[in-house]
Amino acid sequence: MRPVEIAKGIYSVGVRDWNIRDFHGYATDQGTTYNAFLIVDEKIALIDTVKNKKQFTQQLIDNIATIIDPKKIDLVVSNHTEMDHSGGLPHIMHYIGENKPIYCSKMGKKNLAKHFSRSWNYHAVKNGEELSLGKKTLAFLETRMIHWPDSMFTLAKEDGVLFSSDGFGQHYAGYELFDDQVSEKIMYEAKKYFANILMLYAPRIKKLIKGVTDLGLEIKMICPDHGIIWRKNPAKIINAYNAWCDQTPIRKALVVYDTMWESTERMAEAIADGLIDENVITKLMHVRTCHRSDVITEMLDTRAVLMGSPTLNNQMFPTLMDNITYIKGLKPINKIAAAFGSYGWSGEAVKFINKEFEAMKFEIVDSGIRVQYVPTPDDLKKCFQLGVKVGKLVKES
Amino acid sequence: MDKYVCVLCGYVYDPEAGDPDEGIEPGTKFEDIPEDWCCPVCGAGKEDFEIEE
Ligand SMILES: Cc1cc2nc3c(=O)[nH]c(=O)nc-3n(C[C@H](O)[C@H](O)[C@H](O)COP(=O)(O)O)c2cc1C
Ligand SMILES: [Fe+2]
Ligand SMILES: [Fe+2]
Ligand SMILES: [Zn+2]
Numbered sequence: 186m187r188p189v190e191i192a193k194g195i196y197s198v199g200v201r202d203w204n205i206r207d208f209h210g211y212a213t214d215q216g217t218t219y220n221a222f223l224i225v226d227e228k229i230a231l232i233d234t235v236k237n238k239k240q241f242t243q244q245l246i247d248n249i250a251t252i253i254d255p256k257k258i259d260l261v262v263s264n265h266t267e268m269d270h271s272g273g274l275p276h277i278m279h280y281i282g283e284n285k286p287i288y289c290s291k292m293g294k295k296n297l298a299k300h301f302s303r304s305w306n307y308h309a310v311k312n313g314e315e316l317s318l319g320k321k322t323l324a325f326l327e328t329r330m331i332h333w334p335d336s337m338f339t340l341a342k343e344d345g346v347l348f349s350s351d352g353f354g355q356h357y358a359g360y361e362l363f364d365d366q367v368s369e370k371i372m373y374e375a376k377k378y379f380a381n382i383l384m385l386y387a388p389r390i391k392k393l394i395k396g397v398t399d400l401g402l403e404i405k406m407i408c409p410d411h412g413i414i415w416r417k418n419p420a421k422i423i424n425a426y427n428a429w430c431d432q433t434p435i436r437k438a439l440v441v442y443d444t445m446w447e448s449t450e451r452m453a454e455a456i457a458d459g460l461i462d463e464n465v466i467t468k469l470m471h472v473r474t475c476h477r478s479d480v481i482t483e484m485l486d487t488r489a490v491l492m493g494s495p496t497l498n499n500q501m502f503p504t505l506m507d508n509i510t511y512i513k514g515l516k517p518i519n520k521i522a523a524a525f526g527s528y529g530w531s532g533e534a535v536k537f538i539n540k541e542f543e544a545m546k547f548e549i550v551d552s553g554i555r556v557q558y559v560p561t562p563d564d565l566k567k568c569f570q571l572g573v574k575v576g577k578l579v580k581e582s
Numbered sequence: 583m584d585k586y587v588c589v590l591c592g593y594v595y596d597p598e599a600g601d602p603d604e605g606i607e608p609g610t611k612f613e614d615i616p617e618d619w620c621c622p623v624c625g626a627g628k629e630d631f632e633i634e635e
Contacts (some may be wrong), residue, residue, distance in 0.1 A: 292625040327625075330590040334624035389590070 186218070188248045189362055191414060192344045192406065194321070196223040198248040199233075199410075200241045201358045208269075208356060211381050212476035215374060216358030219269055220410045222348055223249055224341060227319025228259040232339055232348050233410055237272025245273055246280055256281055260316075262323070263289040264350040266296040266335040270410050274301060288316065290327055293335035315342070328352065328393060331386050345405035352390075353422045354378050355412030365417035374412065375422060377482040379429045384485065385516040387430040394427060434488035434519050436579055437466040438572075441480055442493030443473060443502040448527030448559050449493045455565040456491055456525065459572020465489075465579045472504045477511045484517050488579045490547060491571075492538050496528040501537045509541045521578055522547035523571060525554040532557070550578055585634040586612045591624035594634055 188196045199220035205213050219235035231249070235241045249255040258281045263271050266289075274297070278285065286306045289297060294309040310316075312327035326338040332351055339348040355374035361367045383390060397404075407415040407422065415422050438460045444450040453469055460467040468483050484490065492509075494501040524538035535553040542549050554571055556564045583597040595601070595615075600608040601622055606615055612631065620627050 290625070291620075329625050334591060 186244075186248070188223070188251055191222075191362075191408070191416070192341075192346050194225045195341060195344060195346055196225070196252055197221075197362065197408070197414070198223045198231075198245060198252070200235050200244045200248075202236070202241070203358045211356065211478045213356040215356060217356040217411050218358050220408065220412075220414075221245055221273075222408060223252060223258075224318060224321060224323075225253060226321045229253060229257055230260050230262060230318055230323065231258050231277070232262045233264055233270045233350070234261065234273030234277050236269045237275075239276070242273035242276035246277070258285065260286045260288060262325075262339050262348075263287055263293055263297060264337050264339055264348060265333060265410070266293055266300060267333060267351075268300070270350065271297060271300065274305075275303065278303070278305060288323075288325070290325070290329075290335050290337040292329065292333075293337065296333070296335045310337075326397070331390055331393060332382055340402065340404075342402075345403045347404050347407045347419075349407050349409050351378075351382060351410060353407050353415060353426065354409035357412040359413070361413055363417065364413055364415045364421070367413055371413060372425065373482075375425065376429065376485065377478065378411070379426065380482045380485045380515065381478050384429070384432075384481070385514065387432065387516075390426060391430040394423060394430075429485060432485060432518050434579075434582070435466065435486050436464075437468070437487045438489035438491065438575060438579055439480075439483050439487040440467065440469045440491045440493070441472060441505075441508060442469075442525075443471065443495070443504045444493075444527075445495050445497070445502075446527075446559075448556065449495045449525070451560050451565065452525050452527065452554065452556060452568045453491075453493050455560075455568035456493075456572040456575075459569040459574075460489075460576040460579075461572075462569075463573055463576025463580060465576040472508050477508050480508055481512060481515055481517075484512060484515075484520075488519070488521060488582060489550075489575045490520050490522045490542075491525065491575065492522070492542075493525040494534040494538060495526055496532050496534040499531055499533050501526075501534040505534075505538070506541075509538075509545075513541070513545050517545075520545075520547040521550045521575065521582070523549065523551040523553055523575055525556075525568065525571070527556045527558065527560065529558060550575060583611050586631040587634040588621045588624060588626050589630050589632055590626040591621060593621050593623040595631065
C-alpha cells in the first residue's frame with residue numbers, strides 16, 4: 186500500500202494482507218489490512234506497527250521511507266498490544282532506536298512486556314493525557330476491554346482525526362482507502378467485525394460512545410487499524426455501532442443445523458418454510474458449510490434462533506457445539522429459541538441444545554421436535570408448524 | 583469478607599489474598615482498598631467491581 190496523506194502531515198503507512206482467509210479463526214473472505222499512521226510535526230510519531238511478519242514490517246519501513254527517514258521517528262504509539270498491531274515493534278524499534286519512547290496505556294505497558302522480552306522505554310499514559318508534537322496534540326483515550334485490557338484510542342486533536350485501533354474496523358483489503366470510495370458492502374464487513382470481536386462488550390461501547398459524544402470533541406475522520414477510513418461520514422459508523430450495541434432484532438429467524446443423513450436438514454427446511462409462510466426474514470445455515478464467524482454475524486440482529494442436530498454417540502453433533510461455544514462467548518441478547526433434530530435410538534441432542542439455550546439466556550419458546558430416523562410427511566408438518574409458531578412470535582415482538 | 587469480581591475481565595479480588603504486588607496486604611477488605619487501585623488483570627477501576635455471588 187503506497188502511503189497517502191489523509192490530512193495535513195498525517196499519512197496512512199500501513200499494509201494490505203490481500204490473501205489472508207483465516208484471521209485467528211475468523212473467516213476473512215476479503216482479506217484485511219493492518220493500518221498504521223505517521224504524523225509529521227516538530228516531533229514525528231508512528232501510530233501502531235502492523236502484523237509480526239517480516240514482509241509487512243519491512244513494507245511499513247519502506248512506506249515511511251518515502252516520506253521521511255524512518256530513523257527520524259521520535260516516538261511510537263501502541264494503541265493495542267495484539268500482534269496484528271504491535272507485532273512490528275521489534276523490527277521498528279531496532280531500526281529507529283531501541284531507546285525511543287513507546288506511548289501506551291497502563292495495561293499496554295504490562296501486556297507489551299508479556300509479548301516482547303526487550304525492556305523498551307515505555308510511557309504509560311493516563312486516560313485523557315495529552316502529548317504535544319509541536320503544532321499538533323495527541324490525546325489518549327483509554328478503551329479498556331474494547332477489546333483487550335490494553336486497548337486505547339489516540340486523537341489528533343487539532344485535525345479531529347481519531348485513531349481507533351480495532352474499533353470501527355473491517356476486515357477488508359481493497360484498492361479503496363476511504364468510505365466514500367467503497368460500496369455499501371463495507372457495512373457488512375463492519376457489522377461482521379462488530380459481531381465477532383466486539384459484541385460481548387456492547388454495554389461498554391455504548392458508554393464509551395456516549396462519553397466521547399458528551400466531551401463534544403469534533404471528530405472529522407476515524408482511522409481504524411483494519412479496512413477503510415471513515416472520512417466522508419464518520420457519524421455513519423458511530424450510529425451503526427450504537428444500533429448494533431442495542432441488538433434490536435429485526436423480523437428475522439436463523440436456522441442453524443448440521444446433519445449426517447439429511448433428516449435433520451429436511452426438518453430445518455420444513456421449519457424454514459413455516460417461517461417464510463409468516464413473512465419472516467429467514468436464513469438457513471449448515472454449520473459445516475457456513476463459517477461460525479458468518480453465523481454470529483447473522484445472529485446479531487435475528488430475533489429467533491432455531492438449532493438442529495442429529496444425535497451422535499449420545500451427544501449433539503460437535504460442530505453445533507463449536508458454534509454454541511463461540512456464540513456463548515459473544516453474548517448475543519434478545520433471542521427466542523427452539524431446538525430440533527433427528528435421532529436413531531437415544532436422541533439426546535435436543536435436550537442438550539435446550540440446556541445451552543438456557544445457559545445463553547435465550548428464551549425457549551417450544552420444547553423442540555425430535556424425529557426418529559427419517560421424518561414422515563406428518564413429522565415435516567409438525568416442523569412446518571413450529572416454523573409458523575416461531576414466525577408469529579417473531580412478528581409479535 | 584466478600585469477594586469482588588471484575589465485571590470487565592472476570593478477575594476475582596479475594597480479600598484473604600489481597601493484591602501484594604500493588605501493596606494491598608492480605609486480609610484487606612475490598613471497601614478498604616484505596617480508590618485509585620485498579621484490576622491487576624485488565625486495569626478496570628473499583629467502580630467496575632461487583633460482589634461475587
Ligand atoms: C478475539 C480475542 C479474544 C480473547 N479473549 C480472551 C479472554 O476472554 N480471556 C483471555 O484470557 N484471553 C483472551 N484472549 C487473549 C489470548 O488468549 C492470548 O492472546 C493468547 O496469548 C493467545 O494464544 P495463542 O497464541 O496460542 O493463540 C483473546 C484474544 C483474542 C484475539
Ligand atoms: Fe485486537
Ligand atoms: Fe486488530
Ligand atoms: Zn479486570
